[in-house]
Amino acid sequence: MTLEGKYFKPKSLTWWASVTPLAGGLFMAFDPVHGLVEMSQVVRNISGGASAAVLINIGLAGIGIRGALR
Template identity: 40%
Template sequence: MRYVRPKSLTWWAGVLSMLTGTASVALPATGPLAELARLVALLAGTGDASPSGLVFLGLGLIGLRDRIERGFRGDA
């Protein structure tokens, strides 16, 4: 599994972006999880980025990191 690189900062940025986007879709705005939903909204920029945009950003970061690493090694 060449895409899973827990020692890579770019990988973690991608994973956290994906989790933030997923959580902003899944968490309700009212009820017992409302405080957690507000924290996720704060992390997401409160309207600056859509949940799907955050998920695609995360996937893009993970794929970009892998491609750059393969480019430096010569594995086109």
């Protein structure tokens, strides 16, 4: 039995390319909780100034498209 499902594909480069902005967006969105303002700014600068919502949506869209093309 494998852990990989329709949307969880840790061996796929496309999956990692989608999970990375999703994780960055979630990190930025939870800035009031963890208080790492400087690190959130680093993620924002790396992403070209994209907001947390944009990164989360890009990540979810990429994972969804990856699962649909399966």
